[in-house]
Amino acid sequence: MSFLAARSSFLRASRGFATAAAPKKQSNLPLYLIGAGTAGIAGYYYLNLQDAKPKQEKSPLDPENFKDFKLKKIKPYNHNTSEFVFELPNNEASLLPVASCLIVKSSDPEALKDSKGKPIIRPYTPISPSDLPGELTLLVKKYDNGNASKHIHSLKEGDTLSIKGPIPKWPWKMNEFDQVALIGGGSGITPLYQILTHALTSPTNTTRFTLLFSNVTSADILLKPELDALQSKFPDNLKVVYCLDKPPTTNEGEEEWKGPKGYVGKEVVKEFVAGPELGEKLKVFVCGPPGQVEAIAGKKAGMKQGELGGVLKELGYTEDQVYKF
Known part of the structure; x- marks a missing residue:
């Protein structure tokens, strides 16, 4: 091989080696994107923290003043x-x-x-x-x-x-009782409804509730859609029993009401409410017109509970098992 040919071959080989060995220059775009993304996330949380209101600690209501x-x-x-x-x-x-x-x-x-x-x-x-x-x-x-x-x-x-x-009123504690009976009449449903909505919507609730709700006519039943919705959503933890003094009738005069009729008496309580033998695992809450409360659980003594009486006492329930709103 001539000197010139050898030199030419050497130069070609050298260029090829240099091209293969030289490190390829990498793009900084991924780093820019990561940095921009991090900054965006930080900015998002910063803005949200700026907009977030502090947790409310105090009620706008005043227990001491109107x-x-x-x-x-x-x-x-x-x-x-x-x-x-x-x-x-x-x-x-x-x-x-x-x-x-x-x-x-x-x-x-x-x-x-x-x-x-x-x-x-x-x-x-x-x-x-x-x-x-x-x-x-x-x-x-x-x-x-x-x-x-x-x-x-x-x-x-x-x-x-x-x-x-x-x-x-009553300091509710989740799952303090296995069974809770709520006996109400008319607008006395509101404190019972307060307990139900609070307890049933908690994912930790295991207490089973029975509501006996008495009214004069079906048109007088307050919060019925809401109570029916709760019963449908929590069928294992709530049973609602409506009682009417004057049930509706059909055009032929035949009664179409299938629930209990008349006042909440011994038979209704015995049929739907857990027995007093459950002891401290049972609580019965009562709220309604004074006459109904007296007939079911005895008369209240002003703001105090008063002695237990009425249907619940006759059936063997104790004062510790009953609370009158």
């Missing part, structure tokens, strides 16, 4: 009952503990007084969830001889009602 709250909306419920939706300031929730109630009176000190000139106050249990922001709903039945209920029904949207609370 405060005026604006009536935001009135929603007729049936022939003598309406939902009154009050506005809570700063879109806050009521944070009412279960079970508790409120006390209301007129915002006008001259509008609602008793025969002695003292303000008339009445307790009500809200039906709205305690964590619902911005609203508090009272379900109020208008009674012919009920001064407070007539006053509330006279309110118009934009008016105010003076409210104090919460007033603690």
Whole structure:
């Protein structure tokens, strides 16, 4: 091989070796994308943290003093009952503990007084969830001889009602009881409904509930769609039994009502409520018109429970097993 040919071959080999050995320059695009993504995520969380409101620690209600709250909306419920939706300031929730109630009176000190000139106050249990922001709903039945209920029904949207609370009643503890019976009548359903919605919607609940709810006619049954929905959703933990004093009839005069008829008496309680032999694993809550409460569990002594009496005492239940709202 001539010198020139050898040199040419050497140069070609050298160029090929250099081309193969030289490291390939890599793009920085993936690093830029990763950096941009990280910055985007950080920015997202930063903005959300900036917008997030601090956890509400205190109720806008005052347990020591009456405060005026604006009536935001009135929603007729049936022939003598309406939902009154009050506005809570700063879109806050009521944070009412279960079970508790409120006390209301007129915002006008001259509008609602008793025969002695003292303000008339009445307790009500809200039906709205305690964590619902911005609203508090009272379900109020208008009674012919009920001064407070007539006053509330006279309110118009934009008016105010003076409210104090919460007033603690029974300190509910999840799964404290295996069986709970709720016996209510008329608008006395509200504290029982408060317990049901709180307990049943908790994923940890194991307590089984039976609700005996008595009314005059089917048109008087309050919260029936809501109660039926709860029973449908939690069939293993809730049984609802409606009792009517005046059941509906067909055109032929034959009764079409298949539930218990008349007042809640011994037979109804024996059929649907767990027996007193369960001891501390059972609790019976009672709420309704004073006459019904007295017939079922004995008369209350003002704000105190009073002695156990009525149907429940006759059937062997003890004072520790019964609570009267």
